[in-house]
Amino acid sequence: MKKRLLVMLIILLFMGSSFTISNEAGEGRIRNEKVIAKITYKSNECFITTLQPIVVITSPEDGSVVTDPHLTVLGYAMDEIGMNYWEWEWHWQGGSYSNSSYFETAEYVEFRIDIYGLHPGWNLVIVRFKNIYGAWGEDSVNVTYNPPNNPPNKPTMPEGPTEGKVKETLFYSTVTTDPDGDSLEYLIDWGDGSNTGWLGPIASGYPFQSFHAWDEPGIYEVKAKARDLPYLEESEWSDALIVTISGNDTEPPVVVKKYPENGSVFTEPNITAWGYITDNVGVVSYGYTHEWEGGATGSSWPLEEPTTNFSFEIPLTLHEGWNKIKIEASDAAGNYGYDEETVYYNISPPDIILLEFYPIQVVKGAGISQTGKISGPELVEKKPTLVEIWYKSTFNKNVKTKVIVKVNGVVVGEEIRTIKKGGPHKLEPWVPPPNKYLKKEVIKPKITIEVEIVPVAGEANINNNKLSGEFKVKKGHLQLFYIRVGRNRPDAMFGGFEQTTFKSAEFIYATYPLTSYCAGYVKNEYRLYFPTIPGKPTTKQEINWLKNLGRRFRVTSPDENVRVVGLVRKGWIFANSPDTTPTTNGFAYPNIPVVICEVDYWTTPAHEIGHTYGLQDHNRPATIYWIIKGILQKEGKCFMGPPIPPKTFGNDWICKECYNILWNKIPKDPPEIMVVSGLIYRDGRVEIDPFYHLSQRNLVDAEIGDVGDYSFGFLDEHGNLLGLAGFNTSFVKFSESPVETNISGFCLRIPWINGTKEIQLRDKDGNVLASRIVSKNSPTVTVTHPNGGEILHPGENYTITWEAYDADADELTFAISYSNDSGETWLPIDIDVTGNNYILDTRWLPPEDKYLIKVIASDGVNTGQDTSDATFTILPDTTPPTVELVKPRNGLYLNDRKIIPLPFTVIIGGVTIEADASDNIGISNVSFYVDGEFKNASYVSPFTWTWNEFAIGRHKIKVVAYDFAGNTAIDEQKVWIFNI
Ligand SMILES: [Zn+2]
Ligand SMILES: [Zn+2]
Structure with a gap:
């Protein structure tokens, strides 16, 4: 591009004084853009002869690359004829600028052009001179301007709380911009020797958020800096936010x-x-x-x-x-x-002074609000309630007076009572009329209770004769499912199931803060437990079985607060559950809503369910107010204490501390829920199951803002944290003596936050242990069979089929449930089903014509569901079992051994009678009779009974097989026996 004249020997002679003219351009089109061009007369003598001016740019070099936006172009021009006009041009990508001027005729000039504000990329400068005869000479230079990188601007002072407590997680944000618009990474220094490390990238101008919990009390400077990508040039530190962390002295004076x-x-x-x-x-x-x-x-x-x-x-x-x-x-x-x-x-005459009163539900003084101004205990709706009244009398003798109790202005009790002198005394019985309690009056959201004493006529002061208080009322509900665990195993046959169900539910209702409860047992008799594995399962298998059973119920009954009690026969736990002792009669795992209890222990379900709500074993006293039964006061122990003998309630109750924990679980404003589950290992590994985001609202096991050893983090599409729901777990199996485990399961309901695009399971240091992306679309599912009108025969297998679609092509899993009351109540069948069909085992389903099937699809988080369009029918089982008396049969038996085959049966000594039985839905038992007299029943295959009692002569032995529907079959034979 450079048109340098091929020259020549240049001899310069500097003579005379020089003068300058200035040709200054104004402000250009962009800010900071400016050109100053100057010519310096050096001489009127020139020593070379050419036909046109020679123009030479001496600096910069053509093709140079600069980082300074200010460019100085230096050079000279000469022509022996004399020059009097020059012009220059500056070109760049997309624009140009030029200027020109005459000057006093000179043979040699030097020029200087200062360009401020080079444009990124190429910049071409052309300089031309004209001699007095009109001939031109020119030179040009092209330089490339690479603007330097600029560090990000100083971030804003971190924004967030300026006060906090030790171990409390506090959130801070800061923001800055980068002059070059580069993406940024941020680092927040917490002032305690730790910092976030560099985190990003975050677009320039978008805020950065992080959180921290300080371990020690003190005053900390929290400051931030940013660096740009990819240059990693750091901004200066932001101004520091002073954060005061107060100590963990929480003991009040x-x-x-x-x-x-x-x-x-x-x-x-x-x-x-x-x-x-x-x-x-x-x-x-x-x-x-x-x-x-x-x-x-x-x-x-x-x-x-x-x-x-x-x-x-x-x-x-x-x-x-x-x-x-x-x-x-x-x-x-x-x-x-x-x-x-x-x-x-008191200036005035004797008086009866009402001191205080309080309503009591279950435990005296429990349920009291721990925050804000205490206006009185908070109550559970429609829970039997007593009002305890305390007074003092300045009379010098006992007097009779009228006591009136009103709820919301309506009199609920009015009676003449004896007021003892002195005091303080408690009014006995507590609330008039005697032996009655409040129940229907206790309704949401609050009630006013007023106690009034009508003064003794003419004797008492009229002051101090009224007290009133306002009490908040909440509602609590619990649905209890009792299931017979191991029903398809011989050991599943045990008595006491119905009685334990009834008694333990009654005890739970009496001791828990529940407005209502629903206790039922599941008729299809879960066959989930130890179905195939001989011997005891591993702890992991046991946790998985319980966790997955809990998931079935929580996904099937999302608008109920569900606990499942698996009842087993006595001794079963020691025989079938790992890490248990022979006297264990119940166990639970933290964060799993399913417990296992032995029958006849009426308070054990309350204890084990208590563990699922976070109650711990202890041995605290508990005062008994079994209001419905009129058991008013008695010293007892909390049911979270050591095991309580079979078939008793004893002095067992709930302590105030435990009651308050349960009472605090009653939700204020239940959110939309998601059922999450999985396993956590001690070493930090986790396994998560498909989650179910369900549109129902219900109480949750972990609320947003809860702090715990683990937490679920909800992130939006930009990765911003929308909320954290913390929960604690312990690696323990709660049994008679708690056992340490290496695995902890969880099946929790947590809130759903709209806009969540990712769900993370984090540990308490904020490390992400597992993550699940929420895909855009929810799956759809359509039940295709049974879909209404089908008639099914028990004992045969039927295939449930459905069609499912997910617009994101996510892998789907299915939870299947059924109703046999047209959809009023639902019970789970299975969960984590894959594919498009499921074999329904009808053996355990009672005959009914109001069956429906529901299939819920999960894509990992989002769900879709469908139900059979109309009801279908399962017929009663009318197929009788078959039974055969196989021993003794046709032979001579000596001391229970067949010695010789014979066409008839002769027995010497005792003999084991044995029957073979089978049935389409299953054998309940085989009963043994001798001469029509019932002797024994066997629930175990092989079905046997040892007949070893005094007997001589001819007798008839009979076996009767019963199936689970009550159908029977009989086999019998006559034998000769000599047993003395
Ligand atoms: Zn316990
Ligand atoms: Zn307790």
């Missing part, structure tokens, strides 16, 4: 007021309250509030330095009537403690 005593009655107004305050760390301030009818006062005082044991004396002037005195104290961590009492100052 303990205030012990020694004087005055609660309920004291004074006749003089001036008293001095005194007592002491203790705190593990130190009290930093104390004070009091004093309230009376129509007024209040108070004060507080800081202590010069924290004091662990502080005595106080506070003078007070009482007002007539009740005086509520609250002594308060705070420690350095901000924990607050107080002691509060009500005393009375």
